[in-house]
Amino acid sequence: xxxxxxxxxxxxxxxxxxxxxxxxxxxxxxxxxxxxxxxxxxxxxxxxxxxxxxxxxxxxxxxxxxxxxxxxxxxxxxxxxxxxxxxxxxxxxxxxxxxxxxxxxxxxxxxxxxxxxxxxxxxxxxxxxxxxxxxxxxxxxxxxxxxxxxxxxxxxxxxxxxxxxxxxxxxxxxxxxxxxxxxxxxxxxxxxxxxxxxxxxxxxxxxxxxxxxxxxxxxxxxxxxxxxxxxxxxxxxxxxxxxxxxxxxxxxxxxxxxxxxxxxxxxxxxxxxxxxxxxxxxxxxxxxxxxxxxxxxxxxxxxxxxxxxxxxxxxxxxxxxxxxxxxxxxxxxxxxxxxxxxxxxxxxxxxxxxxxxxxxxxxxxxxxxxxxxxxxxxxxxxxxxxxxxxxxxxxxxxxxxxxxxxxxxxxxxxxxxxxxxxxxxxxxxxxxxxxxxxxxxxxxxxxxxxxxxxxxxxxxxxxxxxxxxxxxxxxxxxxxxxxxxxxxxxxxxxxxxxxxxxxxxxxxxxxxxxxxxxxxxx
Amino acid sequence: xxxxxxxxxxxxxxxxxxxxxxxxxxxxxxxxxxxxxxxxxxxxxxxxxxxxxxxxxxxxxxxxxxxxxxxxxxxxxxxxxxxxxxxxxxxxxxxxxxxxxxxxxxxxxxxxxxxxxxxxxxxx
Numbered sequence: 001x002x003x004x005x006x007x008x009x010x011x012x013x014x015x016x017x018x019x020x021x022x023x024x025x026x027x028x029x030x031x032x033x034x035x036x037x038x039x040x041x042x043x044x045x046x047x048x049x050x051x052x053x054x055x056x057x058x059x060x061x062x063x064x065x066x067x068x069x070x071x072x073x074x075x076x077x078x079x080x081x082x083x084x085x086x087x088x089x090x091x092x093x094x095x096x097x098x099x100x101x102x103x104x105x106x107x108x109x110x111x112x113x114x115x116x117x118x119x120x121x122x123x124x125x126x127x128x129x130x131x132x133x134x135x136x137x138x139x140x141x142x143x144x145x146x147x148x149x150x151x152x153x154x155x156x157x158x159x160x161x162x163x164x165x166x167x168x169x170x171x172x173x174x175x176x177x178x179x180x181x182x183x184x185x186x187x188x189x190x191x192x193x194x195x196x197x198x199x200x201x202x203x204x205x206x207x208x209x210x211x212x213x214x215x216x217x218x219x220x221x222x223x224x225x226x227x228x229x230x231x232x233x234x235x236x237x238x239x240x241x242x243x244x245x246x247x248x249x250x251x252x253x254x255x256x257x258x259x260x261x262x263x264x265x266x267x268x269x270x271x272x273x274x275x276x277x278x279x280x281x282x283x284x285x286x287x288x289x290x291x292x293x294x295x296x297x298x299x300x301x302x303x304x305x306x307x308x309x310x311x312x313x314x315x316x317x318x319x320x321x322x323x324x325x326x327x328x329x330x331x332x333x334x335x336x337x338x339x340x341x342x343x344x345x346x347x348x349x350x351x352x353x354x355x356x357x358x359x360x361x362x363x364x365x366x367x368x369x370x371x372x373x374x375x376x377x378x379x380x381x382x383x384x385x386x387x388x389x390x391x392x393x394x395x396x397x398x399x400x401x402x403x404x405x406x407x408x409x410x411x412x413x414x415x416x417x418x419x420x421x422x423x424x425x426x427x428x429x430x431x432x433x434x435x436x437x438x439x440x441x442x443x444x445x446x447x448x449x450x451x452x453x454x455x456x457x458x459x460x461x462x463x464x465x466x467x468x469x470x471x472x473x474x475x476x477x478x479x480x481x482x483x484x485x486x487x488x489x490x491x492x493x494x495x496x497x498x499x500x501x502x503x504x505x506x507x508x509x510x511x512x513x514x515x516x517x518x519x520x521x522x
Numbered sequence: 523x524x525x526x527x528x529x530x531x532x533x534x535x536x537x538x539x540x541x542x543x544x545x546x547x548x549x550x551x552x553x554x555x556x557x558x559x560x561x562x563x564x565x566x567x568x569x570x571x572x573x574x575x576x577x578x579x580x581x582x583x584x585x586x587x588x589x590x591x592x593x594x595x596x597x598x599x600x601x602x603x604x605x606x607x608x609x610x611x612x613x614x615x616x617x618x619x620x621x622x623x624x625x626x627x628x629x630x631x632x633x634x635x636x637x638x639x640x641x642x643x644x645x646x
Contacts, residue, residue, distance in 0.1 A: 268629075335577040335628045340570035347567050347608040348615055348636050407624065410631030414619030417612070422629040444577075444628040 002181055004048070005192035005213050012219045014189075016042035017521065019209055019223035021194045021238070024087020025503055026489040026510040027229035028172045028180070029132050033514035035185035039521060042221060044192040044211060046230075047084030049177070054214055055083050058193070058381055061233070065372070065392040077390065080457040081231055085190065086173020088231070088457075094168040095297075095501040096133055097140050098126050098508075102304040102314075103498035109311030110397075112258070112368040115495040116467040117476050125508035132507050133168040134175070136294045140164050142281070145296055148289050151281030153298060154274065159412040160300050163316075167284065167295040168503070192219070195385045197226065197242040197486070206248070206486045212383045225485045225517060229510070232259070232459025232492040236374045237388040239463065239473075239480070249480035252470050255463060256374035259392055260366040260497040262456035266428065266440070268317075268360035268406050269330055271342040272419035273351035275323070279358065282319040299363075301499065302405055313397065314365035314499030315405030319358040320436065328435030329357050333443040341420045349417030359437050360409070360421070363456060364402050365499040369395055374462050394453060402453075426451035458502050463492040478513050489513055564605060568643070571604055574627070575644025578637045581627045585641055591634050597642055604643035611635050 008014075018034060020027045023045035031041045047055040059078045082090045104122065106114030115122075130138045137144065142153045142162045153162030180186050189211075196210040209221040228235045236256035240247035247255050272279065281298040288294070300317040307314060322328040324342050331337065336344075338357050346353025366372075372393050376386040403423065410421030426448035431441035466472025469481035474493050480486040489510045491502040498505075578585065585591050593614075600607040608615075618624060618633035625637050 332628075336570065336574040336630070340573045341630060343567040343570035344574055344608070344636070344640070347571070347605045348612060348633075350612065353567075407626075407631050411619045411622060411624060414624070414631070414633060415616055417616060421631050423626075423631065424629055427629060442629070447629065 001183065001186070002049075002188050002190060004190045005211060005219060006215055006217060008217060008219045010217055013222060014042065014219060015222045016040060016187075017224045018042070018227070018517065019044065019221050019225070020227045020229055021209065022087065022229035022231065022234070022490075023085050023188055024229060024231065024490070025089050025172050026506050027227075028086070028176050029507050029510040030227060030229060030489055030514050031180065031186045031188075032176060033511055034517060035183055037514070037518045039185065039518065041186045042223070043186060043188045044194050044209065044221065045085050045188055045190050046193045048190045049085050049173070051082065051084055051090075054382070055191075058383065059083055060381070061387055062377055062379075062389040063392065064389070066394065075392070075455060077233060077459075081233070084173070085177065085188065086171055089170065089172040089503075092171075092503065094170070095165050096135060096168050096504040097163060097165045097500040098123070099498040099500050099505050100304065102307055103496065103500070105308070107308055107311065110313070110367060112471070113496055115465065117465060117495070121512075122505070122508060125512045126504065128511040129504050129508035132170070132511070133504060134170040135166045135168060136289045136292050137166070140166065142298060145287070148287045148294075150285055150287060150296055150298070151278070153281065154272065154279060154418065155300060155412050155416070157412065158303050159306055159415070160409050161303050162281075162298050163301050165297045165299065165501075167297065193383050193385075194230075194238060195241070195383050197238065197248055199243065199248065203243070203245075203248075204482060205484045214382055225487065225521070227487040227489055227513070227517075229489040231490055232462050233374055233388060233390065235488055235490060235492040236462040237376065240374070240376050241386050248486065249463070249473050249482060251482055254471075254473050257370045257372070258368040258461040258464055259372040259374060259390060259459065260368065260461045261392070262458045262497065262499065262501075263362065263364040263366065263394070263398070263402065263453040264456040265362055265452070265454045266359055267362045267402060267425060267451070268421055268423045269338055269442075270319070270358045270360060270410075270413060270419050270421040271324060271338050271345060271354035272321075272356040272358055272413070273345055273349060273354050273417065275355045276321045279319060279321045279356055282321060282358070300409060302408060306408060310404065310408075312404055313367055313401035315402065316363040316499045317406075317409055318361040318363070320361065321356050321358045322435060322437050324354050324357045328433055328438040330359070330437050331431050331433070331441040333429070333441055333445075335444050338422070341422070345417075345420055351417040354419060357437065359440075360406065362402060362406065363499060364398070364405070365497050367395055367397050368461060368464075368496060369393060398453075399451070456501070458491060458497070460491040460494045460497045460502060463488045465493045465495045477516050478509065487513060487517070567605055571608070571640050571643045572645070575640035575642070577627050578625070578641045579644055579646070582625055582637065582641075585625075585638060591638050593635070595635070595638060595642075600639055600642045604639055608636060608639050611639060
């Protein structure tokens with residue numbers, strides 16, 4: 001059922017066995033799963049059922065670091081997260097791809113790499129996530145999707161592999177609204193902002209969640225178990241804001257540290273000796289699978305052995321393809337053009353001259369950097385809660401991995417005579433063409449080693465999972481170290497970010513947490 | 523569009539790349555069509571190679587002085603027929619990519635061998 005905190009009596013006390021803070025992908029997954037197992041759950045949601053400007057403004061935060069765009073378009077953490085029922089899935093693109101085993105490995109040369117959670121244990125929960133996300137299959141490999149008519153991979157070898165995304169059609173706010181509205185086990189309390197956690201004298205058991213409304217109302221939730229599911233920025237904020245001793249679960253000064261994003265930017269072009277239609281798999285394609293329409297899209301990733309051998313962070317490349325003979329071709333201000341390289345390829349390769357040009361949209365993993373972190377400022381928001389600040393930086397390894405990773409994609413194309421790749425690191429300037437690719441020119445003189453990196457709006461690792469309390473905020477059951485009944489769900493628990501979009505993994509981990517809580521409480 | 527032998531312009535270029543121009547015959551090459559004039563095709567590729575070579579020379583001015591890069595390429599032979607040299611060097615070019623013997627030329631990730639050939643093709 002839905003209730004509204006604005007209708008509570010001032011100072012009202014609510015009691016629940018399980019309190020989930022946040023009704024986004026993780027919180028809704030948890031609530032549904034626990035209810036299906038017979039548990040009563042109270043979900044606190046800051047917003048209502050639709051977007052509200054004053055609620056959204058509670059996301060405002062100070063930002064510092066080197067990664068932000070121009071002053072009039074800084075890292076948009078206020079607008080890209082959504083603060084109402086369904087959370088950010090109210091406007092997500094739906095990209096789903098599980099992490100791969102290599103993403104969870106401890107890799108040589110990468111500090112703090114590796115998850116203490118075995119991959120097999122994570123993978124066990126992907127089928128459940130697949131169902132929650134309305135996907136048709138838990139298969140993400142090109143061979144499987146070729147059986148359903150998806151086009152062949154351009155590259156799939158020991159340098160560069162092709163992976164397949166499925167696009168989830170599920171907006172949690174609309175898909176699960178009726179179910180939760182009808183539920184007797186789940187109460188969703190709207191406009192209920194969790195502003196603090198109170199513990200018993202030992203400091204190890206959370207006893208209450210302080211709730212406020214923007215209208216000045218106050219309430220208290222007494223809960224047997226509390227799960228924070230507010231996203232990678234708000235989860236650490238609430239932990240840090242919850243006591244005078246530096247925050248709950250913060251004995252090792254780790255809460256909020258290691259903030260990671262997925263860099264996302266156009267950083268290259270490839271000329272390819274295949275017609276655009278042969279690369280159709282790298283655009284969104286809809287196929288019918290068992291009577292259901294499924295949208296999938298291929299992308300390139302570095303081979304696992306390459307990542308291990310070269311000590312690189314993960315890289316994924318999505319392609320936007322145009323006909324090289326058409327008008328939608330990026331220009332070059334000085335030097336050889338993409339058409340020049342396409343023609344040269346015709347002599348240098350048995351595959352013949354290039355027929356396509358592909359814009360390379362890069363998604364890149366970050367290394368864990370302790371100085372990239374969520375902190376509290378002395379300024380307070382409309383609820384009287386201390387505002388968060390984000391310091392976000394990138395490292396030499398972050399940049400080197402992108403440069404080296406793109407070079408490996410270029411080598412993979414060249415090795416098979418399939419094409420040539422240009423890294424356009426900081427070189428892009430407005431072009432004159434009409435199409436999306438043709439609006440871009442490349443100015444070699446503007447190449448910069450400190451090229452601008454945009455972002456995927458994925459906030460990860462700020463309450464990372466580790467068996468050792470000195471290395472992470474939550475244990476392998478997602479319980480906050482040093483507490484008895486406080487858990488965290490969402491991508492903030494990722495031990496490392498990997499390079500896949502995080503939603504399917506955070507939903508899988510939420511399903512696993514529901515199973516754990518069910519066993520604990522039963 | 524194809525000629526009477528079913529050859530497109532691109533197929534002819536592909537055949538040229540495979541060293542098959544002689545087998546096809548110059549007549550077939552000149553008959554190939556896809557909307558542009560016949561005989562500007564090699565010129566287009568040659569011009570592109572020169573443009574690339576100019577960029578290679580700017581980015582790597584000492585490349586042609588590097589014996590490891592030049593290897594057994596004959597500068598005179600390459601200069602006389604750079605496109606033919608490029609085609610003949612195809613296995614070596616692909617080996618460069620496989621082994622990581624690549625250079626950065628205005629962001630392009632290019633085989634060292636094709637860079638050498640392009641540099642020779644371009645006016646000093």
